[in-house]
Amino acid sequence: MKKITILDIAKELNITFSTVARALNDHPAISAATKQAVRETADRLGYRPNKVASSLRSGKTRIIGVLVPRLDVSFFSSVVHGIEGVMNENGYTILLYQSQEAIKQENKGIETFLRSRVDGIIASISLETETVGGYAEIRDRNIPLAFFDRVPAGLDVPSVTIDDYHGGFMATAHLIESGYRRIVHINQYRNINIFNERLRGYLDALKQYGLPVDEQLIIKGDFSLEFGRQCVRDLLARGIAFDAVFTLEDFTAMGVVQQLKAQGIRIPEEVGVVGFANEAFTSLVSPAISTVDQRTVEMGEEVARLFLKLLKKGDYYKHRPEKLVLEPKLLIRESSSRQMPGTK
């Protein structure tokens, strides 16, 4: 099948290719008759506009680079689902890149996007990324850039996040109000902003309710189901008293639940558990695990919308960047639902 260009259509109709181009782009100065003829011929010949050529000429690709740590984590795939949905409706296509949580790979992604002349970039940084790194160059080239969830420190750009501080606060306050007093918090050893915020919410809730901060109850590691189990084993082995656990994400909470059950400790009567992320399994296991919903699909849709607004302005970096903070939702389930001691 020969490749059909506007020139082929022009020849068929004995007009010039620029008339064809205008007809196809619905230019107002072209007669209805010509447009009609051009469209029919284009269809008949099986013409497909060449986006590569038009991008080269116009300087616009209508492609957005989306850079995420990894797509097999449901949080990220949900957000990308949201981004693609909204971008698609607005005529943009997504070029996808996974950093695999590695800064080197992340920079390769940025490089690829730059070479591909994407019209903009939406990203969530890798766990390894502590400095601004390759992102500074995107801004220097005046290419629209927005982040979701994991935002680099020291780069004043638009972003959509959830209020991790408030999420941590709500989870902790809920446990306190349910009568739990010695609340373990399992967090992460890296210096990641969103995780620090959850910790800060935890600390502030303790403070606000007049509970002491016990450093023994704050554990930092790497999150995983197994780490959750290990934390419980350690706490029990070391004889540290606790009556609740708030974890920075759900798999760790699941591990906590499993280990508590294995040791015959009743949830939520003896120990309450709250996770973070609202992974699908949290509502299906028993006891169902209380958690904090991060509104993933909305986050994707919002960052896409914010981005479309950005694209309309010319000088993306002249205005003060819009930073949208979504309110997380505390989902109270069985794992933390006990009657207040002394109440009915």
Add this chain to the structure above:
Amino acid sequence: MKKITILDIAKELNITFSTVARALNDHPAISAATKQAVRETADRLGYRPNKVASSLRSGKTRIIGVLVPRLDVSFFSSVVHGIEGVMNENGYTILLYQSQEAIKQENKGIETFLRSRVDGIIASISLETETVGGYAEIRDRNIPLAFFDRVPAGLDVPSVTIDDYHGGFMATAHLIESGYRRIVHINQYRNINIFNERLRGYLDALKQYGLPVDEQLIIKGDFSLEFGRQCVRDLLARGIAFDAVFTLEDFTAMGVVQQLKAQGIRIPEEVGVVGFANEAFTSLVSPAISTVDQRTVEMGEEVARLFLKLLKKGDYYKHRPEKLVLEPKLLIRESSSRQMPGTK
């Protein structure tokens, strides 16, 4: 920041832009000294090759279109994770499109890929797609095309699938060997090949073990947790005896488990349950649900590898298409683990 092209580099060095182009592409006829000088100047000026221009000229974009139903389904996001990983290692980038399970949107995706001049397309068809539809045109244009999991009938193209028939067979045979005799199978009302295959496996297992096929035990609907619950309610209400349920996917199995528990029916003692897909929650709930693993990431990696082989050949449609069938893995968990009646 001015846009730097090979012409700017050429001017700096008083050579022609074609020499610069060759140096950057590591052309053998260029002296080491020139290459060195060109690379340094390119770095100093902040040069980024323009992939749009080189694609237009060379006719190759090194972009692969990936078309999936929806990315918020973990099966698809895992496969895409696998595809992106392998393609990335081989210098390809992924252009992503979601059909949202709708044929109209699917055709829009194909159209977009064609216009974007992708070097190839990897797809999994929407539930609505019953004919070959827009995919025929891709083949007509001699653009490499491969499918995974959901393959259109009547199009002889490369694909990677799992052996759904065998998955259905193994699941059913396992239930029979565990002593279950009246095995319900919940399937789907649409005419989708992979689902039909699971049903066929179920039927053949019954046959092979000399069990009768009871039409009352074969239910067709739309899959969801709620549908699983409803099926159990209906069966019990109608007084249809059964002692096991094999569902076409895991959420339905979860619904079955929930409803059985709600009605006080013990799993696996009274009723055994096996799902399909190995969703994350199946290993975490209690009882843990037996299921069939579809090897999602591998599927993505394999379809990418198969695709890379395709890209190396010139005439993709001259050879007999390679169809890789992965062996599913039956994961036996608590929901179907009962002692054989009469054994110890």
Add this chain to the structure above:
DNA sequence: TTGAAAGCGCTAACAA
């Protein structure tokens, strides 16, 4: 080893 020149398929300014 390097240079000259054509052209990929389109957009858009300028002319008619």
Add this chain to the structure above:
DNA sequence: TTGTTAGCGCTTTCAA
């Protein structure tokens, strides 16, 4: 309302 023309930034053939 349509035609003419230049050029986006590269790759690649032919020539020197």
